């Protein structure tokens with residue numbers, strides 16, 4: 001199993017590190033446009049191999065896509081991150097050009113790869129890859145919901161004063177401050193609905209803090225987060241590489257599911273060796289469906305800014 005990660009910055013390197021530590025891939029290639037940067041990150045990570053006990057071989061490349069040839073999975077994290085006060089959508093101007101050219105270069109050398117899009121605004125970048133490559137839709141996966149759900153569980157555990165392993169919950173919809181749809185009505189602590197433990201105010205707080213999870217960290221860090229994003233990407237890569245058939249909310253191209261068309265947005269999917277093996281349609285309340293529709297409107301508006 002060969003995995004390429006384009007962008008050896010904060011998220012790309014974190015993701016490569018988690019993939020290596022989990023030790024399921026033979027090879028990870030880090031590629032960056034900055035001279036020597038990916039090689040440096042790869043060497044530093046390889047010098048953790050004896051300490052962390054992994055055999056995954058990590059190499060670096062300065063924009064030489066021949067080194068990525070034959071990749072089974074390619075992760076796109078190249079592009080700029082937001083600064084405090086910005087929205088993810090504001091990154092479209094620079095990141096669209098980068099994601100378009102990177103996905104084309106990747107596919108020239110790895111025509112069979114499954115692509116995981118991370119660069120923001122992620123749902124729109126996923127749609128861009130769908131519109132500008134010949135890849136079938138099950139091979140184009142946007143990462144956002146896995147991260148947002150991890151943040152949701154963090155906030156649920158905090159509110160319930162419970163260990164994180166006690167709680168479960170999922171976030172669907174667009175990966176944006178306003179568009180996320182944390183499914184609080186479905187969230188549980190040991191299979192009991194969290195409404196049995198939390199007041200409405202506490203649940204509203206959990207939902208709101210989950211939606212602005214990325215913005216909160218961006219304010220604290222001066223740039224956006226990388227540990228949880230890297231871990232979330234590594235989870236998707238592992239589900240595909242190990243054919244786990246795990247369910248994650250991912251951004252995928254919809255053709256009628258959830259009443260939506262011609263859009264990439266977060267919905268539950270089954271991930272296995274073929275990429276997205278199934279879109280799972282769960283029963284949503286009228287209120288949840290309305291939030292999904294509103295979220296989709298926001299994503300479509302951003303998609304409209306693309307020059308396709």
Ligand SMILES: NC(=O)C1=CN([C@@H]2O[C@H](COP(=O)(O)OP(=O)(O)OC[C@H]3O[C@@H](n4cnc5c(N)ncnc54)[C@H](O)[C@@H]3O)[C@@H](O)[C@H]2O)C=CC1
Nearest residue numbers: 007009010011032033078079080081118119120122143229
């Ligand atoms: N979908 C999600 O849940 C998340 C998305 N992100 C997004 O991921 C992206 C990366 O974030 P960070 O790693 O924090 O940024 P970063 O600035 O640390 O790293 C980005 C890297 O991309 C490289 N790069 C730029 N243009 C390139 C090109 N044409 N080819 C190859 N490499 C290129 C840069 O040299 C840099 O090393 C941002 O757009 C950010 O908003 C970040 C966290 C979570």
Ligand SMILES: O=C([O-])CC(=O)C(=O)O
Nearest residue numbers: 082088214215218224225
């Ligand atoms: O907040 C950002 O800009 C980066 C991101 O998507 C996240 O951490 O959720």
